[in-house]
Amino acid sequence: MEIELDRAKCTGLGICESLAPDVFEVDESGELAVMSWTVPQGQEADVEAAVAGCPTEALKLRP
Ligand code: SF4
Structure with missing residues (x-):
């Protein structure tokens, strides 16, 4: 499976990071x-x- 990200929609709050920290990381x-x-x-x-x-x-x- 491949991940697709629509950056225009991403607000950077990091819910994805909290659920899958090995794959997603939000910087400062x-x-x-x-x-x-x-x-x-x-x-x-x-x-x-x-x-x-x-x-x-x-x-x-x-x-
Ligand atoms: S959950 Fe992840 S992909 Fe979705 S808006 Fe937040 S940081 Fe962006």
Whole structure:
């Protein structure tokens, strides 16, 4: 699975980071960094929770 991010929608609040901290990281300026655009093995559930939990629907998953 691949992660898609719509930066225009991302507000940098970091809910995704709290749900999948190995994949998402928000820096001090509120910029979201995605550590791996391919969902790492074993991280599927966390990343799915992060995508579902993003309040602005900035994240999507592509098979
Ligand atoms: S939860 Fe959504 S809006 Fe918040 S930092 Fe992550 S991608 Fe951006």
